[in-house]
Amino acid sequence: MSSVVQGFTKSLAMTVLSEIGDKTFFAAAxxxxxYPRRLVLAGCLSxxxxxxxxSAVVGWAAPNLISRKWTHHITTLLFFVFGLWSLKDAIFGDGDDEELAEVEEKLNADLKANSESTKNNSKADDDVKKEKRPFLVQFFSPIFLKAFSINFFGEWGDKSQLATIGLAADENPFGVVLGxxxxxxxxxxxxxxxxxSLAxxxxxxxxxxxxxxxxxxxGIQxxxxxxxS
Known part of the structure; x- marks a missing residue:
């Protein structure tokens, strides 16, 4: 039980500090x-x-492919590398405004492209139609798919994903998933x-x-x- 709690607390703290102010955080905001908040929330969170x-499954399977000793040392190294990486971003980073502007610019370009292909349709009318659809059908709407894809591919290869893999290799994977x-x-x-405004x-x-x-x-721990063993 203690291993689950330890994995949960480590994963929770790491995730919150990695994701707040991240590109996917700005994108969700x-x-x-x-778009309707419930669809954005459902897509991003899914x-x-x-x-x-x-990530946790990969981390859990890693000790079965590589010795526990090596996965432990790799995880320790990852923690130090990501720690120094984050400290470098804190000291030499460009700050929130540029990252927020970058995400907003990308989403604006995507929105413009979509609006050109559907220029004869009103966004308000489109939203009303979506509101009337069954709840499960809305999960396959372009809004849900857009929120899902932006967050999924935005997190792929990110340091928070790699850190989760490393954490699951060294801690209880169930606790890591829950956290x-x-x-x-x-x-x-x-x-x-x-x-x-919050972002x-x-x-x-x-x-x-x-x-x-x-x-x-x-890393020190x-x-x-x-x-x-």
């Missing part, structure tokens, strides 16, 4: 300003849950409900600094912990 489970999902749910709800008020430097320190603490 901006999408929620343009993608992040799937990504968390996949990751809880952290993703918290961040996604904040992004969708708070919107762009613009978050100091990415402080979050990156906190995340960097947390990763290094995890992992380095000092004995390798489980």
């Amino acid at each position: 901006i999408l929620a300003m343009r 993608a992040l849950i799937v990504m968390t489970i996949l 990751g999902i809880a952290g993703q749910a918290l961040c996604t709800v904040l992004a969708v409900v708070g919107g762009k 613009s008020q978050i100091s990415e430097k402080i979050v990156a600094l906190s995340g960097g320190i947390l990763f290094i603490v995890f 992992s380095f000092l912990s004995p390798v489980e």
Whole structure:
């Protein structure tokens, strides 16, 4: 039970500090300003849950492919690397405004392309039609698919995904999954409900600094912990 709690708390803290102010956080906030919030929330959260489970499964399977000793050392190294990476972003990063502008510009270009292909349709009328559809049918709407794909592919290969894999290889994978999902749910709800105003008020430097320190603490703890056979 203690291993599950430890995996949960580590995963929760790591996820929150990795995802708040991340590109997928900004994307969820901006999408929620343009489309029905429940569809954006469902799409974003579904993608992040799937990504968390996949990452934990990869991490859980890693010790069966590589020796426990090597997975432990690789995980320890990853924690230090991601910690230094986050500290570098905190000290030398460009800040929130540029990342927010980059995400907004990309979404604006996508929105413009979509509006040109459907220029004779009113967005308001389209939203009304979607509201009248059965709930499950809405899950296959372009809004849900857009939110899902942006978050899923936005997280693919990100340091939070790699850190989740490493954490699941060294901690209880069930606890890592629960903590990751809880952290993703918290961040996604904040992004969708708070919107762009909340995203613009978050100091990415402080979050990156906190995340960097947390990763290094995890690395030191992992380095000092004995390798489980």
